[in-house]
Each structure stands twice: as C-alpha cells, then as structure tokens.
Amino acid sequence: MKHAAFKLAGAALSLSLALSAYAAEPLRVAADPVPHAEILNFIKKLDPKLDLKVVELTSGVNANELLANGDVDANYFQHVPYLKDQEKALGKTFAVAATVHIEPLGIYSHKYKDLKSVPENATVAVPNNVTNLSRALFLLQSQGLIKLKPGFNDPANNLATPKSIAENPKKLKILEVESPQIPRSLDDVDLAVINGNYALEAGLTPAKDALGLESAEHNPYANILVTNPNLASDPRIKELAKDLQSPQVAEFIRKQYNGSVIPVAPQS
Structure with a gap:
C-alpha cells in the first residue's frame, strides 16, 4: 500500500512539475493590430507575470488555422458568429475563453x-x-x-x-x-x-x-478570446481571460477608443 501511495505521489509530483513547466512557456496570442494587439500590449504592462507573446496578424492570415495547427495558443480578433462559420469551414471545434468588447460596424x-x-x-x-x-x-x-x-x-x-x-x-x-x-x-x-x-x-x-x-445594445458580435479545447483550463489562458475582463482593461478601452470600441460584461 505504501509503495502504491509513493508511486501515486511521485506521479502527481511529476504531473505538477510538467504543468509548471508548461505554464512557464510564453502564451502566444494572434491578434489584429488594432485594437486587439494594443489591448494585449496594455495587459503585458498590467500583468507582467503573464508571459504574453502577441502575434500581430497580417492580411490574408487565418488566425483560426494558426490556432488549429498549434502555431498559437489563442487568438483574439473575432466574434461568435464568425467563429461558428470558421468551425464549419475548418472542421474544428474551438473554445471561447472570454468575451471582451464590441467594435460597432x-x-x-x-x-x-x-x-x-x-x-x-x-x-x-x-x-x-x-x-x-x-x-x-x-x-x-x-x-x-x-x-x-x-x-x-x-x-x-x-x-x-x-x-x-x-x-x-x-x-x-x-x-x-x-x-x-x-x-x-x-x-x-x-x-x-x-x-x-x-x-x-x-x-x-x-x-x-x-x-x-451599429448599436452596442444586445449586439451578438462581441469580440472574444478563443483557444483550443485542450487549453481551455490552462492557467495562462485563465489569467489572460481574467485580465481582459478586468476593470482596468475596460477603462483602458473606454479612454483609448472613445466609444469606437466598447467593453462588455462577460456573456454566458
């Protein structure tokens, strides 16, 4: 029994160490230059312990393909209707980690x-x-x-x-x-x-x-942080989601974009 318990404790320790090492890797997030990358760069100053690598998207690059291929850990540029259409097109399922802001059309x-x-x-x-x-x-x-x-x-x-x-x-x-x-x-x-x-x-x-x-009220096009299902519980993703929905980021968005980008409360 003691031997089994020792093995179990050893396995748990190994898993914990592995998770810690994984969490130490930079969190790669693909984002449009404005406003998404700007918001993420503000978070880098707000939360320096989160090792955030912002990958700015260029025209013609599909950020959902990058995510599906494992080239990034998350992306931040799209709304839910667009994501659903992309899931059908790519034959992939993604996970919404946070609802952040609206950019009225x-x-x-x-x-x-x-x-x-x-x-x-x-x-x-x-x-x-x-x-x-x-x-x-x-x-x-x-x-x-x-x-x-x-x-x-x-x-x-x-x-x-x-x-x-x-x-x-x-x-x-x-x-x-x-x-x-x-x-x-x-x-x-x-x-x-x-x-x-x-x-x-x-x-x-x-x-x-x-x-x-476009009206911001009851707007279904709020921009979201998206990741792969296997990373949805990653502590780095959770930390970034918390930061994106924080009062500090909401205030940054309001001051920086003066009504052109509108922070929203988390949606179910």
Missing part, C-alpha cells in the same frame, strides 16, 4: 455627409465573408436603406445575403470586398460598411466619422 463615405444625401444607384462596399456580409446588410436595414425579407430579424442566427433583400428603394449596388481592403475603396464607392478594427487602422473614428453605426 459603421457606414462611411468620402462623398456624402449623411445617408439622406445618398442618391439612387449608389455603390455600397460591404465585407465579402459570410457573417460580416450579413451583419452589414442588417446595418443597412437598421438605417432604412434596404429592407430584408420576412424572417430575417435575428442577426445572430439569420445570415443574410444580397438575395435576402426584399426592398431596395435607392437601388443600391452591393459590392462585396475583402474586409481589410474596404477602407481603401472609400474614394471609389459611395458608401462603405467597415469593421471597427479596420476603420481604426485607417485613421477613422467610428463614433465620430460613421454616418450610421
């Missing part, structure tokens, strides 16, 4: 000062990925520019496409463009629906410059 223009001035046959650039295309169409509907078919009343569960448009009084032309490229198209189109992070990177201030802005 906005409608911008270099040609018009308000949406009432937009003429017929105007061209509107929208994101070409499934979830953000749908999100853009719901935003256009909320601003009275189009009306979707009956049944398209829940942005979180109803994915709209241009074929879902029932009424288009201004005969708007919907042009699907890769999200990071849309800010560059502002001089070539009448309106552009731009994700908050890409708007910020382009020097736009969503709370001030957008002609129409």
